[in-house]
Amino acid sequence: MSQTVVVTVKPGSRxxxxxxxxxxxxxxxxxxxxAIEGKATEAAARLLAKHLGVPRSAVTLTAGATSRVKRFRVD
Incomplete structure (x- = not known):
């Protein structure tokens, strides 16, 4: 059963x-x-997985690769 999570990403944040x-x-x-070459997106996916207590492989970007508002599917 998968779930969709919409997040706002703030790259380069102190x-x-x-x-x-x-x-x-x-x-x-x-x-x-x-926010260069997907570095912020990958970091956000890792942090989201950790926050939800799932492995990184369970989190997939479905929309927003170049936007600060991103949609992830969590399996």
Whole structure:
């Protein structure tokens, strides 16, 4: 059973690595990696997997490769 998770990624953040949950349940992921060549996306996927307690291989980017708002499928 898979689940879709929509997150906002903040690349190049001095605050990261960190996952914040807002009052409305939305997730914001702060990563130190720059938004160059998918580095921030990969870091966000690793951090999301750790936050959800699943292996990195269970998290797949489905939309938003070049956007700060990303959609991941979690298996």
């Amino acid at each position: 605050k990261g690595p960190l996952v914040e949950t807002a009052d409305d349940g939305s997730l914001t992921i702060f990563v130190r990696e720059p």
